[in-house]
Amino acid sequence: MSQSADLAEAVERALRAPSVHNTQPWLWRMRPGVVELHADWNRHLPATDPDRRDLVLSCGVALHHLQVALAARGLATHVNRLPEPQDPGHLATITIRPGTGDVADAALFPGIDRRRTERRRMSHRPVPLSHVKTLAEQASRTGAVLVPVTGPAMRQRLTAALTEAAHTQAHTPGYGAELQLWTRRHAEGRDGIPAGNVPPPTVGPLGSSPLRRFPPGQLNQPRQPPGRGPADDAAELLVIATPGDDQLDRLRAGEATSAVLLAATRLGLATTPLSQALEVDITRQAVQLEVLHVPEHPQLIIRVGWPATAATELPATPRRDLRSVLLRACYGTDVIRRTHAPAHKYAPGSKAGGSSPGTIRRPLISCGMRRSQYPRSPGAHGSTPVALVRSINSVLCSLVTSSARPRTSTLQPLRVR
Numbered sequence: 001m002s003q004s005a006d007l008a009e010a011v012e013r014a015l016r017a018p019s020v021h022n023t024q025p026w027l028w029r030m031r032p033g034v035v036e037l038h039a040d041w042n043r044h045l046p047a048t049d050p051d052r053r054d055l056v057l058s059c060g061v062a063l064h065h066l067q068v069a070l071a072a073r074g075l076a077t078h079v080n081r082l083p084e085p086q087d088p089g090h091l092a093t094i095t096i097r098p099g100t101g102d103v104a105d106a107a108l109f110p111g112i113d114r115r116r117t118e119r120r121r122m123s124h125r126p127v128p129l130s131h132v133k134t135l136a137e138q139a140s141r142t143g144a145v146l147v148p149v150t151g152p153a154m155r156q157r158l159t160a161a162l163t164e165a166a167h168t169q170a171h172t173p174g175y176g177a178e179l180q181l182w183t184r185r186h187a188e189g190r191d192g193i194p195a196g197n198v199p200p201p202t203v204g205p206l207g208s209s210p211l212r213r214f215p216p217g218q219l220n221q222p223r224q225p226p227g228r229g230p231a232d233d234a235a236e237l238l239v240i241a242t243p244g245d246d247q248l249d250r251l252r253a254g255e256a257t258s259a260v261l262l263a264a265t266r267l268g269l270a271t272t273p274l275s276q277a278l279e280v281d282i283t284r285q286a287v288q289l290e291v292l293h294v295p296e297h298p299q300l301i302i303r304v305g306w307p308a309t310a311a312t313e314l315p316a317t318p319r320r321d322l323r324s325v326l327l328r329a330c331y332g333t334d335v336i337r338r339t340h341a342p343a344h345k346y347a348p349g350s351k352a353g354g355s356s357p358g359t360i361r362r363p364l365i366s367c368g369m370r371r372s373q374y375p376r377s378p379g380a381h382g383s384t385p386v387a388l389v390r391s392i393n394s395v396l397c398s399l400v401t402s403s404a405r406p407r408t409s410t411l412q413p414l415r416v417r
């Protein structure tokens, strides 16, 4: 197989990466021996993810998936992160270099297609400490740390932070609308979270479960073994944290997330990335200073546990195809062929955007994306698509009532340290 074909296949595997609300906020450019990864700011969730942490983190996950896929093809790589200081959207350039692929990375490859986000109850069987250590080693290989939330007191403080974040976001204009937009895509949609991947909410007070509350889905909870209650879920909560909190740290956090998720999948564990408590400034600080007591900055919580014995296999969530996310130079313009319109063209349940391919032309400047397309700051968007999303969100939000049904905790305090 030619190197170009290898590169294209590896990028296709990278598209299987998890991303916040399955927004897939990435664009790629391929040239001989080189792949560039760019952020797609049009897929930013301004109400959910005001500082774009989740967006960059999602791209970091895809970046690590790409490295794993290339290693599995026996290819050695050099990764230049944030290669253009004046262009924060150009996240990485990956160059094939002489040598053989990293064996430890290659071993994670089968997990790319097997991994799913598991939002159902997990098993009451504890996760062995040795497995938690294996996952922590994976995180440290990418320059991050993995901090387990252990003991009832630590767990309780994290639950308090999660509860506060859920309440704050429930009252954030646009948050509910973004949830609706990304969980109610049209039938042929290639992004967003399908109802078949979300269980109906459990009963109990809002926030007492670590899981984000999505609009009710159609995924059945596995039957409980006789004599066991929901509190028997023995999933661990592990926090990815980084030495700093700039764009590079968030990209690295995404790479660490990928390494942990793929290694957990390899061990047969189910996983759920949980970002809600870290999307709200005050609760992110609380997680760092009052829960973890670490100098590192928390970036993402990962719930890890054994799948429940009676759990059915989860369906794969959809992805946009390679053609839709490829940037390529064409007579001084970048041509992005899309099978769907950008996110802000959608309304819940609408067919807007359709499935017929469209073409968007952008002047080629440096990395190929116009600087003015970037939000100037999380709060100042002028007349960019982000501003449009915000105003649509505000209208939708006033129409969408938040489903604040009570729920109970499905987790018990951790025993691991």
Ligand SMILES: Cc1cc2nc3c(=O)[nH]c(=O)nc-3n(C[C@H](O)[C@H](O)[C@H](O)COP(=O)(O)O)c2cc1C
Pocket: 016, 017, 018, 019, 020, 021, 022, 054, 055, 057, 058, 061, 115, 116, 117, 118, 119, 192, 193, 211, 212, 272, 273, 274, 275, 276, 300, 316, 317
């Ligand atoms: C940065 C990031 C944040 C996420 N936050 C959450 C979350 O708070 N709650 C949740 O249930 N899933 C969360 N997810 C999982 C995505 O919703 C999921 O990856 C996406 O829907 C694709 O599904 P898949 O992981 O099964 O392929 C997150 C994923 C990423 C990468």
